[in-house]
Amino acid sequence: MREFQLIDRLAARLAARRADTQLTIGDDAAVVAPAPGQVLAITTDTLISGRHFPDDTPAFDIGWKAIAVNLSDLAAMGAAPAWLTVALSTPVLDGPWCDDFVDGALAAIGDAAVDIVGGDTTRGPLSITVTAIGMLPAGAALTRAGAVPGDVVAVTGTLGDAAKGLGLWPARADTGGDPDTAFLLRRLARPQWRNGAAVRALAHAGIDVSDGFGADLGHVLAASGVGARIELAALPASEALRRRAATDEERRDLQWRGGDDYELCLTLPAASVDAARARLDCGLTVVGVIESEPGLRVVDAHGRRCPPFESDAAGWDHFGGRGAV
Numbered sequence: 001m002r003e004f005q006l007i008d009r010l011a012a013r014l015a016a017r018r019a020d021t022q023l024t025i026g027d028d029a030a031v032v033a034p035a036p037g038q039v040l041a042i043t044t045d046t047l048i049s050g051r052h053f054p055d056d057t058p059a060f061d062i063g064w065k066a067i068a069v070n071l072s073d074l075a076a077m078g079a080a081p082a083w084l085t086v087a088l089s090t091p092v093l094d095g096p097w098c099d100d101f102v103d104g105a106l107a108a109i110g111d112a113a114v115d116i117v118g119g120d121t122t123r124g125p126l127s128i129t130v131t132a133i134g135m136l137p138a139g140a141a142l143t144r145a146g147a148v149p150g151d152v153v154a155v156t157g158t159l160g161d162a163a164k165g166l167g168l169w170p171a172r173a174d175t176g177g178d179p180d181t182a183f184l185l186r187r188l189a190r191p192q193w194r195n196g197a198a199v200r201a202l203a204h205a206g207i208d209v210s211d212g213f214g215a216d217l218g219h220v221l222a223a224s225g226v227g228a229r230i231e232l233a234a235l236p237a238s239e240a241l242r243r244r245a246a247t248d249e250e251r252r253d254l255q256w257r258g259g260d261d262y263e264l265c266l267t268l269p270a271a272s273v274d275a276a277r278a279r280l281d282c283g284l285t286v287v288g289v290i291e292s293e294p295g296l297r298v299v300d301a302h303g304r305r306c307p308p309f310e311s312d313a314a315g316w317d318h319f320g321g322r323g324a325v
Ligand SMILES: Nc1ncnc2c1ncn2[C@@H]1O[C@H](COP(=O)(O)OP(=O)(O)OP(=O)(O)O)[C@@H](O)[C@H]1O
Pocket: 044, 045, 073, 210, 211
């Protein structure tokens, strides 16, 4: 297949759904019309084969993940997603692979009113860069800087599943029939972006958990100039992770520093938690409280401090720790 055959094929599959998409794939740039009074939230994330997903990941899952991680960043800002561009670098133009990739991308969008309005296609090592644009009312963005003492810290869904899935990936041929393993692998391959826009007005601060819960919460604390007390035993874990983690220590470590979860970490008044939970379809678990004293205080079920979890070197860093190799 040639480059322009691919683009024609994409254009045929990606008809605009939104009335405010004025010009989509096919020209030098897309043209979109944000609603009056709304501001745009813009984010971009690259996925590199072998670094963000195993080299032998199916095309559908790569398409899914490339979209989901970007929609997760918009969710963390409380923005309603609207437009995406998808830049694909690939060593070969393989029609069925591209069809599966687009199937996965569209599945990650689901029934959200989001248009893929453009992109780029080049030959090179497999990597995908998505830019996502969302809308929200002026002045209403859910930033990392809004946490205030007395807020509770809450997290959607469960933590640690994707990191466990990554550990299980190499032996999946032997264990793929096991439902817990299948669940954990799926959590890695197809992260679910959360409906951050629905809870924007209830929360004070938000971030999505990509690098690890401890590290990403640390970004909120630093930006807000506050600290937090977190109860390790309160971190939400799936039944699959509870069963598949060899020890409680392994489970806690994966939950705290695993990354790739794409859950939302929110700070909000305790009185708003039930309302926020009712607007989400994924659970929302209170794991701690924001305090005025800077720093992270992590306690176990007996109220004892857990210093290893308080280190700020816990998360994924492409140029340090686990990410440096
Ligand atoms: N090369 C770059 N040029 C300009 N800004 C950058 C660059 N890399 C990161 N940033 C900005 O730095 C901030 C933090 O980026 P970071 O990638 O850590 O956040 P994130 O996108 O939420 O995390 P993740 O990539 O794990 O999803 C963002 O505002 C991002 O736009």
